[in-house]
Amino acid sequence: GTYMTEPSGIFMGRGEHPLRGRWKEGATQRDVTLNLSPDAPPVEGDWEEVVWQPESLWVARWKDKLSDKMKYIWISDTAPIKQTREVLKFDKAIELEENIELVRRHIEEGLVDKRPRRRMIATAAYLIDALCLRVGDEKDPDEADTVGATTLRPEHITLHDDGSVEFDFLGKDSVRWHKTIKPPRIVWDNLAELVRNARPSSSSGNGDRGHPSRDLPQLFPDVTSRDVNAFLSGIMPGLTAKVFRTHHATMVVNESLAMSGVKAEHPEYIKWQAANMANLEAAVLCSHTKQASGNWEATRERYRERQEKAEERVERYRQQIQEMTEALSALRREAQEKRESAATPEARRKIRERYARRLERARARLDAARQRRKRAQDALGKVKAQCMIAGKKRTWNLGTSLRSYIDPRVYVKWGEKVDYDVLEKYYPATLRRKFAWVRFEDNGHHADVQIRTCMSSDLTAVVEFFRSLKKRHAGLDLPMNTAEIEARFLPALDKEWQEAVVALGEESEVVAFAVVGPEWEADEEAVLDVMVLVHDDWQDAEFAEMLVGDITRRAEAYRMLHPRKELPFRPQDESWYTVAAEACAALGLGEVEPEKEIEGEYEPQES
Numbered sequence: 310g311t312y313m314t315e316p317s318g319i320f321m322g323r324g325e326h327p328l329r330g331r332w333k334e335g336a337t338q339r340d341v342t343l344n345l346s347p348d349a350p351p352v353e354g355d356w357e358e359v360v361w362q363p364e365s366l367w368v369a370r371w372k373d374k375l376s377d378k379m380k381y382i383w384i385s386d387t388a389p390i391k392q393t394r395e396v397l398k399f400d401k402a403i404e405l406e407e408n409i410e411l412v413r414r415h416i417e418e419g420l421v422d423k424r425p426r427r428r429m430i431a432t433a434a435y436l437i438d439a440l441c442l443r444v445g446d447e448k449d450p451d452e453a454d455t456v457g458a459t460t461l462r463p464e465h466i467t468l469h470d471d472g473s474v475e476f477d478f479l480g481k482d483s484v485r486w487h488k489t490i491k492p493p494r495i496v497w498d499n500l501a502e503l504v505r506n507a508r509p510s511s512s513s514g515n516g517d518r519g520h521p522s523r524d525l526p527q528l529f530p531d532v533t534s535r536d537v538n539a540f541l542s543g544i545m546p547g548l549t550a551k552v553f554r555t556h557h558a559t560m561v562v563n564e565s566l567a568m569s570g571v572k573a574e575h576p577e578y579i580k581w582q583a584a585n586m587a588n589l590e591a592a593v594l595c596s597h598t599k600q601a602s603g604n605w606e607a608t609r610e611r612y613r614e615r616q617e618k619a620e621e622r623v624e625r626y627r628q629q630i631q632e633m634t635e636a637l638s639a640l641r642r643e644a645q646e647k648r649e650s651a652a653t654p655e656a657r658r659k660i661r662e663r664y665a666r667r668l669e670r671a672r673a674r675l676d677a678a679r680q681r682r683k684r685a686q687d688a689l690g691k692v693k694a695q696c697m698i699a700g701k702k703r704t705w706n707l708g709t710s711l712r713s714y715i716d717p718r719v720y721v722k723w724g725e726k727v728d729y730d731v732l733e734k735y736y737p738a739t740l741r742r743k744f745a746w747v748r749f750e751d752n753g754h755h756a757d758v759q760i761r762t763c764m765s766s767d768l769t770a771v772v773e774f775f776r777s778l779k780k781r782h783a784g785l786d787l788p789m790n791t792a793e794i795e796a797r798f799l800p801a802l803d804k805e806w807q808e809a810v811v812a813l814g815e816e817s818e819v820v821a822f823a824v825v826g827p828e829w830e831a832d833e834e835a836v837l838d839v840m841v842l843v844h845d846d847w848q849d850a851e852f853a854e855m856l857v858g859d860i861t862r863r864a865e866a867y868r869m870l871h872p873r874k875e876l877p878f879r880p881q882d883e884s885w886y887t888v889a890a891e892a893c894a895a896l897g898l899g900e901v902e903p904e905k906e907i908e909g910e911y912e913p914q915e916s
Contacts, residue, residue: 312382314341320375328375336371336380344368348765350802366391386743387866389762396746399716401547402555408545409556413438415544420495426532430540432499433458433529437537437550439490440476441557441594444534444550456480458550459529459537463504466528472497484598503528558591558714565590566723573728578691580729584720585698591710592702599706612696619689626682633675640664640671711736717744742869745862758820758852760859763809767819768794771811774819778842782888785842798824807838808863812847812856820844821852823892825860826867828874829881836879837864841892853891860896 317335320328342358344367352359357371369382384391405412416438419431436442436458445457456465456478465478473491480486507526534550541548565587571580602608644664651657717732717740724731732741732748763771768791775787775794788794798809807826814820823841830836839860843853868876878896880886886893 314369314371314382315373315380331375333373333375336374340371340374342370344370346765366394386739387745387869389863392743392746392862393761395743398552398555399559399718401552402559402716405545405548405552405556406560412541412544412548415541417493417495419540420493420499427540428499429503429529430532430536432496432503433532433537434540434550435492435496436461438553439492440488441554441596442486443480443554444537459532459534461528462525463507463528466500466504468497468501468504474500480596484596486596500528554595555714555716558595558710559716559719561590561594562587562715563719563723566719571727571729573726575727576687576690577729577734578687578694580724580727581691581735582694582698584729584731584735585702585707587720588707588711588715589698589702589705591715592705592707595710595714597706597709598704601704605700605703608699609696612692612699615692616689616696619685619692622685623682623689626678626685629678630675630682633671633678637668637671637675640668644668708737712740712743717747721747738869742866745865745869748858748862748865758815758847758855759813760810760821760856761813763799763811763822765791765795765799767811767813770813770817770819771822774822774842774844777844778888781845785884785888786882787842806867810856810859810863812852820847821856821889823856823860825864825878828867828876829879831879834879835874835876837867837876838881839864839878839896840880840882840885841889841896842885843889843892848889848891850891850895853889853895857892857895 314336318333320331320333322329338354339357341356342360343352343356344362344365345352345359346361346363366384367381368384370379372378373380416431416434419427420435422428422431437444443457445460456462457480461478465476467475469475472494473489474497475489477487507528508530509524510527510530538549541550566583569583569586571583644660647660647664648657651660720731720735732744736744771794772789772791775789778785779787788797800807800809805827807824810823811819812821821841821843825839826837828835829838841856841860843856864876864878868874878898880898886898
């Protein structure tokens with residue numbers, strides 16, 4: 310992620326922003342609050358404040374002097390805690406899919422509730438589900454007049470006599486949102502009632518108290534995202550309005566991929582096209598639009614020229630194949646005639662050998678021509694696919710749904726079925742880092758273990774784990790106090806990159822400990838150090854795969870920052886092999902003979 314505050318400059322904003330063109334002063338050091346753990350090295354400078362909020366994902370924040378909004382520096386997308394949050398977000402969408410009928414029955418019951426406010430909230434929840442709308446109370450007073458489900462006004466909807474409802478308003482970023490649906494009659498009736506009873510929100514408002522639209526009649530006065538989320542959580546704990554967009558976007562991608570008809574034997578551009586079309590459907594569903602580029606005609610002309618050249622190559626290779634096929638047939642006839650006219654068996658033998666070599670060369674040339682035609686046909690198909698996708702998505706922003714709403718596991722599972730590495734060949738590099746966890750996700754087994762970054766607060770438990778290992782493996786060189794463990798294994802600003810991983814059992818006891826990094830050189834090759842220690846009771850291949858998956862994900866994130874280096878795993882100390890044989894095998898470090906128990910005592914240091 311970015312690590313710089315926004316500099317001073319002219320404010321642009323999105324959509325019809327009322328502050329556009331104003332001067333925006335950048336933040337100074339005195340404006341910035343840092344979020345640092347107590348054990349972090351002291352930072353010099355005149356900061357506004359240094360706080361410790363371990364559940365937050367920001368490391369620095371300041372208030373924008375123009376908009377009066379808080380701005381944040383977020384931790385990297387590759388940070389374990391950030392990726393864990395991503396997994397939880399998509400898991401909640403999966404949970405919604407499993408309970409969608411139950412949730413919708415809950416909404417339907419609310420639609421006919423005798424209490425007007427509950428009917429109002431249920432109607433907003435219905436619109437959020439049916440139309441994939443945002444809640445709508447997120448904007449600030451200085452933003453454009455954009456709305457969502459709970460900030461709709463009477464002028465934004467039209468109730469038609471045929472039972473349909475037309476919605477027309479500006480959504481986020483001032484993007485026009487225009488759709489017509491035919492909802493259940495009870496929804497139509499509720500909306501008609503809300504139009505009749507529309508009034509401005511009270512002083513508590515619905516999130517836009519200072520906005521110019523605060524005095525305008527609202528369909529859902531005083532209904533906030535908090536109210537909607539409380540209503541939804543009543544049937545499914547943790548369910549919020551935002552989960553619906555993630556769920557719907559993921560489901561539409563899943564259905565599109567399933568209906569694409571793509572098979573493993575299809576060329577790669579067909580798979581790429583299917584991935585794009587699924588992404589496009591999600592963008593349309595979520596109304597992620599963008600302004601069309603003004604040079605589309607020039608772009609389309611370039612595609613047309615590329616297509617013409619590709620078609621010419623295909624035709625040229627087709628003619629070559631036809632000519633070579635005819636020449637091969639003629640050569641076969643010539644060989645047959647020569648053999649039949651030969652006077653002696655010896656002459657026939659020599660003719661057969663001579664023509665066999667000529668026929669072999671002719672067939673090789675024909676095979677090569679067919680391969681060239683196949684590559685040319687694939688190139689033509691690729692150009693056609695690129696042109697088609699470019700035309701379809703020119704007013705749609707596919708990046709937002711791909712980054713925030715589509716569960717990447719849906720793409721990856723489909724890619725495995727059709728032999729297509731979606732993460733590598735479709736996702737941009739930044740999102741490959743963001744979703745690196747997908748490649749190494751476990752299968753849901755060993756649910757009683759938690760694998761995460763080792764923190765300073767874990768070190769007392771790590772000491773106990775090291776002591777238990779030393780009782781059975783006295784030859785291990787392990788530190789026996791928290792200070793030495795921290796200095797040796799935990800990352801620090803003044804050290805080369807390395808990460809420590811801890812696996813915790815049901816009782817929060819340490820069952821495994823691993824360290825990946827730092828980078829070092831072996832046999833003139835840049836490699837990554839690695840160490841894995843596993844409790845004797847957890848020595849199984851399944852757990853090893855889980856643990857190594859987490860280690861590998863962290864290593865992959867580091868490798869992406871150093872693309873010119875392969876950086877294979879290469880331990881500096883191989884003595885741990887006997888303590889984690891399964892993990893050693895999972896890392897591809899070779900077979901390990903079990904270690905014999907060593908009798909004897911050792912004197913642990915005090916922690």
